[in-house]
Amino acid sequence: MQLSELISKTGSWLTGKGPEADIVISSRIRLARNLEGRKFLYQASDSEKADVERFLYGKLENIPLPGNGNYFRLDELETLDRLLLVERHLISKEHASGSGARGVLVSANEGTSIMINEEDHLRIQVLHPGLQLEQTWLEMNDLDSSIEERVNYAFSPKFGYLTCCPTNVGTGMRASVMLHLPALVMTKQITKVFESVSKIGLAVRGLYGEGTYASGDFYQISNQLTLGKTEMAIVENIGSVVPQIVRYERTVRETLMSQSKALLEDRVWRAYGLLKNARVISSEETLDLLSAVRLGVNLEMINRLDIGQVNALFILTQPAHLQKIFKKKLDTSSRDLARADFIRGKLSGNGVK
Amino acid sequence: MQLSELISKTGSWLTGKGPEADIVISSRIRLARNLEGRKFLYQASDSEKADVERFLYGKLENIPLPGNGNYFRLDELETLDRLLLVERHLISKEHASGSGARGVLVSANEGTSIMINEEDHLRIQVLHPGLQLEQTWLEMNDLDSSIEERVNYAFSPKFGYLTCCPTNVGTGMRASVMLHLPALVMTKQITKVFESVSKIGLAVRGLYGEGTYASGDFYQISNQLTLGKTEMAIVENIGSVVPQIVRYERTVRETLMSQSKALLEDRVWRAYGLLKNARVISSEETLDLLSAVRLGVNLEMINRLDIGQVNALFILTQPAHLQKIFKKKLDTSSRDLARADFIRGKLSGNGVK
Numbered sequence: 001m002q003l004s005e006l007i008s009k010t011g012s013w014l015t016g017k018g019p020e021a022d023i024v025i026s027s028r029i030r031l032a033r034n035l036e037g038r039k040f041l042y043q044a045s046d047s048e049k050a051d052v053e054r055f056l057y058g059k060l061e062n063i064p065l066p067g068n069g070n071y072f073r074l075d076e077l078e079t080l081d082r083l084l085l086v087e088r089h090l091i092s093k094e095h096a097s098g099s100g101a102r103g104v105l106v107s108a109n110e111g112t113s114i115m116i117n118e119e120d121h122l123r124i125q126v127l128h129p130g131l132q133l134e135q136t137w138l139e140m141n142d143l144d145s146s147i148e149e150r151v152n153y154a155f156s157p158k159f160g161y162l163t164c165c166p167t168n169v170g171t172g173m174r175a176s177v178m179l180h181l182p183a184l185v186m187t188k189q190i191t192k193v194f195e196s197v198s199k200i201g202l203a204v205r206g207l208y209g210e211g212t213y214a215s216g217d218f219y220q221i222s223n224q225l226t227l228g229k230t231e232m233a234i235v236e237n238i239g240s241v242v243p244q245i246v247r248y249e250r251t252v253r254e255t256l257m258s259q260s261k262a263l264l265e266d267r268v269w270r271a272y273g274l275l276k277n278a279r280v281i282s283s284e285e286t287l288d289l290l291s292a293v294r295l296g297v298n299l300e301m302i303n304r305l306d307i308g309q310v311n312a313l314f315i316l317t318q319p320a321h322l323q324k325i326f327k328k329k330l331d332t333s334s335r336d337l338a339r340a341d342f343i344r345g346k347l348s349g350n351g352v353k
Numbered sequence: 354m355q356l357s358e359l360i361s362k363t364g365s366w367l368t369g370k371g372p373e374a375d376i377v378i379s380s381r382i383r384l385a386r387n388l389e390g391r392k393f394l395y396q397a398s399d400s401e402k403a404d405v406e407r408f409l410y411g412k413l414e415n416i417p418l419p420g421n422g423n424y425f426r427l428d429e430l431e432t433l434d435r436l437l438l439v440e441r442h443l444i445s446k447e448h449a450s451g452s453g454a455r456g457v458l459v460s461a462n463e464g465t466s467i468m469i470n471e472e473d474h475l476r477i478q479v480l481h482p483g484l485q486l487e488q489t490w491l492e493m494n495d496l497d498s499s500i501e502e503r504v505n506y507a508f509s510p511k512f513g514y515l516t517c518c519p520t521n522v523g524t525g526m527r528a529s530v531m532l533h534l535p536a537l538v539m540t541k542q543i544t545k546v547f548e549s550v551s552k553i554g555l556a557v558r559g560l561y562g563e564g565t566y567a568s569g570d571f572y573q574i575s576n577q578l579t580l581g582k583t584e585m586a587i588v589e590n591i592g593s594v595v596p597q598i599v600r601y602e603r604t605v606r607e608t609l610m611s612q613s614k615a616l617l618e619d620r621v622w623r624a625y626g627l628l629k630n631a632r633v634i635s636s637e638e639t640l641d642l643l644s645a646v647r648l649g650v651n652l653e654m655i656n657r658l659d660i661g662q663v664n665a666l667f668i669l670t671q672p673a674h675l676q677k678i679f680k681k682k683l684d685t686s687s688r689d690l691a692r693a694d695f696i697r698g699k700l701s702g703n704g705v706k
Contacts, residue, residue: 279622
């Protein structure tokens with residue numbers, strides 16, 4: 001598959017289907033794994049790194065993935081293509097901006113991606129729409145086992161899986177859910193959520209992981225600790241908290257609908273009107289406006305769009321996607337024009353039901 | 354004619370026709386006149402005031418006006434109805450909020466209105482679309498003469514027409530044009546216009562005359578002095594300045610179109626998108642957004658509306674008009690809902706070409 005084919009569709013995790021998918025965008029498990037008998041990457045020479053990449057690709061290229069896999073060697077891709085993979089949540093920003101031999105194996109439905117030579121030899125990600133962390137973990141567990149049949153992991157009976165960064169030692173697992181919480185943000189209740197969540201050892205991050213701020217009212221909730229707890233305990237911990245946040249968001253939405261319906265509708269429809277008519281629009285404003293439109297679709301104020309279409313717009317309006325869609329390099333101000341143009345096309349005419 | 358019939362149409366001066374009508378909304382002449390042998394109103398008792406009203410109505414009720422006239426006795430109208438007349442520029446705010454016997458004779462096309470017992474016994478207004486101050490003056494001169502055939506004006510060979518306020522003595526005339534100057538405002542060149550205009554003894558005021566601030570990028574330019582100059586000289590003074598301002602606005606529009614077309618289009622279409630989608634909208638925001646839409650129609654960016662329709666929206670979305678249209682008293686926040694509703698109706702469906 002050509003990388004450019006990616007832009008004609010979005011990953012299955014963005015369909016908007018799945019439990020609580022109006023509020024929970026996705027459930028994600030990521031494992032950090034390293035090979036036994038090989039240096040950690042921060043100690044490895046370029047040729048040792050290249051050896052690892054070759055070795056792992058050889059072992060994994062035929063591993064069964066949903067709808068088969070595609071391998072992209074990042075060091076052979078242009079910056080724009082690497083950024084495209086970041087925008088689709090298939091690789092991390094670090095993996096994109098890293099150096100040397102490295103790659104990613106991506107399943108056709110984009111629900112699975114296996115990064116080779118990111119921070120660790122392997123970073124394995126499974127992503128599903130909606131709130132289904134246990135299901136995601138079970139699938140990940142199978143995938144992890146089938147990788148372990150092909151390679152030997154660096155493992156200590158005392159510490160568990162060994163990783164470059166001590167914060168990942170143990171399970172090597174990061175479980176996270178991406179939440180869309182516009183009502184909690186609008187009513188400034190979101191800080192309460194942060195406080196409760198951090199009290200029980202969970203972290204809150206923005207749309208593109210560590211170090212990014214929450215934009216478009218999207219928040220990732222994930223475990224901080226990887227050591228001293230089983231994978232299932234971590235999954236259950238998050239799995240017990242998220243439904244409470246979902247209920248909280250839902251309650252606030254209902255309150256807004258009963259007490260300030262006109263103001264809420266005003267916010268939603270103004271956002272829609274701006275997206276449908278703007279001629280110049282930044283990425284940040286797009287996220288904010290799409291967030292309001294997404295809320296409007298969920299609350300059945302807007303019925304000419306479905307959640308899958310809105311979810312897709314979040315991805316397709318990002319810088320690398322736009323440049324791929326318009327098939328040329330665009331600077332920031334040209335992108336703002338192209339973005340407005342693209343969104344207008346999607347919201348009027350065939351793109352909209 | 355019932356007052357409520359007014360809301361089904363707008364005055365002929367709002368059609369958007371006439372010379373330079375894209376920039377010059379209207380040309381207006383107003384004369385202040387008093388009756389010979391009667392006290393100025395600030396000295397008159399209630400019954401003397403009532404006498405003047407009765408006398409003048411009797412003399413003027415059959416005066417020929419375009420399409421015949423309608424007389425409204427303001428002291429018999431509800432506040433809302435008086436406000437309606439203010440919003441249509443048929444009476445002044447002062448006339449609406451005054452006390453005692455007073456009224457206004459309005460021509461069917463709303464181009465002429467004769468206020469009885471405003472500040473002076475008579476305030477006569479002639480209003481035309483576009484830049485046609487001389488034509489307006491000629492028509493006013495005829496009207497003034499035919500009134501003078503019926504009543505005797507207070508006139509001094511030395512000072513001219515005598516008025517309550519010394520600033521009106523002499524010609525008793527205020528000539529003004531209403532300009533729509535969005536490009537000069539946008540590029541902050543408008544202060545230069547103010548400076549030049551005030552240097553030659555002209556005044557700049559907002560949409561509803563003295564003491565109102567310019568909203569929706571509308572400015573009234575009028576003479577300060579009424580004494581020591583003939584009416585024609587006053588008209589010619591304004592008539593020589595306004596075309597320069599019009600040219601200035603036009604040049605800036607052209608520059609914006611050639612240098613920042615996308616940003617200008619963005620501004621215009623965002624305004625249109627907000628008006629078409631908002632569920633709650635204030636009077637002030639409506640003026641600002643309509644101003645951008647008006648510019649867009651003039652620049653042929655928006656072709657689904659004509660200037661007459663946009664001009665009408667400026668009037669019809671004012672508080673009293675809204676309450677008349679919705680046939681009930683509405684407080685500010687109910688008006689903001691009703692206004693959004695009304696505008697949406699006008700911009701989608703039959704209201705729009």
